[in-house]
Amino acid sequence: MVAVSPLAPAAVPKLAPIDGVRLATAAAGIRYRDRTDVLVAVFDPGTAVAGVLTRSKCPSAPVDWCREHLRQGRARALVVNSGNANAFTGARGRKGTRAIAALAGKVIGCPASHVFLASTGVIGEPLDTGKIEAVLERMSAAATPDGWEAAARAIMTTDTFPKLATATARLGAAQVRINGIAKGSGMIAPDMATMLAFVFTDAPIAAPALRALLKEAVVDTFNAVTIDGDTSTSDTLLLFATGAAAARGAPRIVRAGDRRLSRFRAALAQVLGDLAEQLARDGEGARKLVRIKVQGAVSKKSARRIALSIANSPLVKTAIAGEDANWGRVVMAVGKAGEPAERDKLAIWFGDMRVAVAGERDPAYDEGRASAYMKRDVIDLLVDLKLGRGADRVLTCDLTKEYVAINGGYRS
Amino acid sequence: MVAVSPLAPAAVPKLAPIDGVRLATAAAGIRYRDRTDVLVAVFDPGTAVAGVLTRSKCPSAPVDWCREHLRQGRARALVVNSGNANAFTGARGRKGTRAIAALAGKVIGCPASHVFLASTGVIGEPLDTGKIEAVLERMSAAATPDGWEAAARAIMTTDTFPKLATATARLGAAQVRINGIAKGSGMIAPDMATMLAFVFTDAPIAAPALRALLKEAVVDTFNAVTIDGDTSTSDTLLLFATGAAAARGAPRIVRAGDRRLSRFRAALAQVLGDLAEQLARDGEGARKLVRIKVQGAVSKKSARRIALSIANSPLVKTAIAGEDANWGRVVMAVGKAGEPAERDKLAIWFGDMRVAVAGERDPAYDEGRASAYMKRDVIDLLVDLKLGRGADRVLTCDLTKEYVAINGGYRS
Numbered sequence: 070m071v072a073v074s075p076l077a078p079a080a081v082p083k084l085a086p087i088d089g090v091r092l093a094t095a096a097a098g099i100r101y102r103d104r105t106d107v108l109v110a111v112f113d114p115g116t117a118v119a120g121v122l123t124r125s126k127c128p129s130a131p132v133d134w135c136r137e138h139l140r141q142g143r144a145r146a147l148v149v150n151s152g153n154a155n156a157f158t159g160a161r162g163r164k165g166t167r168a169i170a171a172l173a174g175k176v177i178g179c180p181a182s183h184v185f186l187a188s189t190g191v192i193g194e195p196l197d198t199g200k201i202e203a204v205l206e207r208m209s210a211a212a213t214p215d216g217w218e219a220a221a222r223a224i225m226t227t228d229t230f231p232k233l234a235t236a237t238a239r240l241g242a243a244q245v246r247i248n249g250i251a252k253g254s255g256m257i258a259p260d261m262a263t264m265l266a267f268v269f270t271d272a273p274i275a276a277p278a279l280r281a282l283l284k285e286a287v288v289d290t291f292n293a294v295t296i297d298g299d300t301s302t303s304d305t306l307l308l309f310a311t312g313a314a315a316a317r318g319a320p321r322i323v324r325a326g327d328r329r330l331s332r333f334r335a336a337l338a339q340v341l342g343d344l345a346e347q348l349a350r351d352g353e354g355a356r357k358l359v360r361i362k363v364q365g366a367v368s369k370k371s372a373r374r375i376a377l378s379i380a381n382s383p384l385v386k387t388a389i390a391g392e393d394a395n396w397g398r399v400v401m402a403v404g405k406a407g408e409p410a411e412r413d414k415l416a417i418w419f420g421d422m423r424v425a426v427a428g429e430r431d432p433a434y435d436e437g438r439a440s441a442y443m444k445r446d447v448i449d450l451l452v453d454l455k456l457g458r459g460a461d462r463v464l465t466c467d468l469t470k471e472y473v474a475i476n477g478g479y480r481s
Numbered sequence: 482m483v484a485v486s487p488l489a490p491a492a493v494p495k496l497a498p499i500d501g502v503r504l505a506t507a508a509a510g511i512r513y514r515d516r517t518d519v520l521v522a523v524f525d526p527g528t529a530v531a532g533v534l535t536r537s538k539c540p541s542a543p544v545d546w547c548r549e550h551l552r553q554g555r556a557r558a559l560v561v562n563s564g565n566a567n568a569f570t571g572a573r574g575r576k577g578t579r580a581i582a583a584l585a586g587k588v589i590g591c592p593a594s595h596v597f598l599a600s601t602g603v604i605g606e607p608l609d610t611g612k613i614e615a616v617l618e619r620m621s622a623a624a625t626p627d628g629w630e631a632a633a634r635a636i637m638t639t640d641t642f643p644k645l646a647t648a649t650a651r652l653g654a655a656q657v658r659i660n661g662i663a664k665g666s667g668m669i670a671p672d673m674a675t676m677l678a679f680v681f682t683d684a685p686i687a688a689p690a691l692r693a694l695l696k697e698a699v700v701d702t703f704n705a706v707t708i709d710g711d712t713s714t715s716d717t718l719l720l721f722a723t724g725a726a727a728a729r730g731a732p733r734i735v736r737a738g739d740r741r742l743s744r745f746r747a748a749l750a751q752v753l754g755d756l757a758e759q760l761a762r763d764g765e766g767a768r769k770l771v772r773i774k775v776q777g778a779v780s781k782k783s784a785r786r787i788a789l790s791i792a793n794s795p796l797v798k799t800a801i802a803g804e805d806a807n808w809g810r811v812v813m814a815v816g817k818a819g820e821p822a823e824r825d826k827l828a829i830w831f832g833d834m835r836v837a838v839a840g841e842r843d844p845a846y847d848e849g850r851a852s853a854y855m856k857r858d859v860i861d862l863l864v865d866l867k868l869g870r871g872a873d874r875v876l877t878c879d880l881t882k883e884y885v886a887i888n889g890g891y892r893s
Contacts, residue, residue: 126818195842383795477803
């Protein structure tokens with residue numbers, strides 16, 4: 070049994086119900102023993118959906134399914150399994166997704182195209198969809214507004230703790246709620262929607278507006294996290310809006326630019342940002358959360374690329390795991406990023422300690438202080454390129470022997 | 482003491498002298514105890530030089546020095562130290578390189594600009610060039626045509642074995658020789674000249690032709706190796722041609738297109754390829770050499786990018802370390818490469834076993850056979866995209882706990 074990450078939040082947040090969302094979990098025995106591995110969420114009629122999916126050229130069958138059906142923007146159910154990704158499973162995988170969606174639609178009373186699917190786990194092994202079909206009817210009947218932590222637990226793979234986040238926001242005269250769950254914790258890199266994350270709200274927002282809000286919100290949250298630079302075949306982020314808050318006086322929103330959305334927008338960013346940080350805190354084998362900020366770049370995009378070059382560098386990550394203030398490797402990672410940088414302008418901070426300035430070690434550099442800083446759980450790296458006004462921030466974790474151990478034995 | 486890599490060649494090759502090259506090594510106490518850390522090579526007048534240097538935006542002071550002086554194409558000496566990279570060392574670093582080159586030039590009787598420099602080791606710590614200056618005169622006087630293994634040992638950092646390669650080729654009526662030495666073994670990625678490698682020949686080839694030959698030869702040798710995707714600040718590959726074979730009847734070559742170079746060209750590729758494979762065999766913590774071939778891509782460039790995406794994937798590399806035939810992670814790495822790929826055409830081989838075909842697991846897949854294959858020292862992965870005729874090959878190694886251990890404690 071893997072111990073819980075030392076970076077786990079002190080407590081699992083308690084999530085209140087979202088009007089129009091009911092949840093159920095089951096242990097279908099897909100791969101794991103003695104734990105749940107299927108989540109079903111049932112939505113009231115009128116629920117809108119938006120999503121962001123992996124950009125992998127080898128997406129899983131459920132990703133293909135979601136991509137096809139997100140266009141129509143309506144959802145009545147979500148079916149998720151852990152233990153098998155149903156990825157690279159060919160015609161059999163596609164047939165399986167159709168069967169699950171058709172059965173769920175039949176049980177709930179909706180077209181199969183209103184059922185959304187996600188699978189996570191091993192790639193390339195056929196998924197026995199019969200095991201999911203066997204529990205679907207019972208689960209749909211048993212679904213309740215509670216059980217958010219159970220839902221988050223059912224979708225875990227190598228995660229050491231369930232990931233939940235919640236926020237509320239004023240929307241017109243009503244208060245609306247946003248609940249999110251996510252799972253990590255390896256094969257995580259940006260340029261995608263990162264693994265599985267499902268976000269639910271009672272706000273009455275139409276699908277096109279929801280799409281725009283989600284696309285905007287992922288940039289600095291899920292897309293700014295990397296564990297290992299490896300982008301999954303299965304990354305799926307779905308946002309469901311039941312609209313139930315309309316009954317409490319929330320206005321129906323059709324445009325993402327609607328000014329009444331300002332608080333909702335902030336709350337959505339908060340939930341996604343919270344989940345993204347939890348992913349980094351539960352990166353496989355992680356012992357340290359690393360927050361990397363790059364400023365003074367020629368653009369935000371350039372700052373992002375440099376920050377990711379640092380965040381994905383095995384040498385930077387292993388030095389942090391070894392509690393070695395090896396800022397020379399940060400220089401290396403800036404140098405290799407392929408972005409504008411001038412060595413002799415560069416400055417680097419570890420926490421509030423400037424360790425390098427104007428292309429060399431800071432005259433005031435103190436190895437003892439730097440070493441003491443590296444013993445912390447959370448490490449802040451700041452790189453100032455002093456070229457322009459572009460800035461960005463990404464989250465990652467250290468690279469430990471445990472990452473190697475976890476990933477050397479995952480399938481077996 | 483770190484044990485020698487299990488992938489090390491059975492024996493260190495014995496290198497014969499190169500007319501016009503004399504070598505000396507010394508223990509200057511730069512960082513290590515009880516070992517040599519300075520190499521001086523002295524060349525006869527008339528020696529031509531060409532080089533390929535790191536593309537890092539934060540290059541070391543010696544890299545800047547070489548870049549400036551390679552233009553004139555003449556060399557009389559090479560001074561290399563291990564233990565300190567003299568990188569990100571500001572004005573002091575630049576002054577140090579000038580001082581070493583000036584002193585070596587004075588001792589040998591040549592302009593400082595004919596002295597080439599390289600340093601490897603920790604980044605960001607000032608290099609005490611006085612320690613090198615203190616041994617230069619004695620070394621220059623003591624240099625002899627022998628001592629190739631000693632030269633390769635003096636430039637090692639985390640390497641577990643010295644890297645040497647040699648070949649001979651007919652050039653006109655004469656036989657010419659090419660000797661090479663290199664060091665790894667972390668912070669190694671393509672798009673550069675990979676760490677330090679020095680190649681010497683007695684062939685009489687003018688600098689412009691030498692440059693063209695070297696540029697061509699690195700593409701499928703040093704630039705096709707990756708240990709960790711981290712590009713060093715110090716990568717330096719220099720090729721010195723003394724021209725001494727002219728006295729034995731070798732023709733003087735001024736153009737890289739000269740047809741008399743065909744055998745020399747092949748021998749150069751052989752020496753560089755041999756050294757590059759030794760780098761992969763001595764990747765930090767490596768227990769397996771991984772040869773990745775991608776075919777059926779839309780171009781060679783596209784095949785290279787996909788091969789590198791596989792070679793740099795922590796999840797592929799840890800699975801190989803764990804002897805897990807997790808070909809699903811190869812699918813992932815193809816999918817994330819950002820290059821044209823069609824999931825449902827893809828086929829993957831481990832050795833001569835096809836494990837996946839047409840977008841799913843091979844019907845004949847045999848887990849037992851695949852697992853047995855993974856226990857080998859050398860793992861061959863082949864990906865066929867079935868899109869076009871582009872093919873390429875890269876070398877890497879597995880990612881083990883030892884890599885993390887070595888790099889978590891390098892500086893301290």
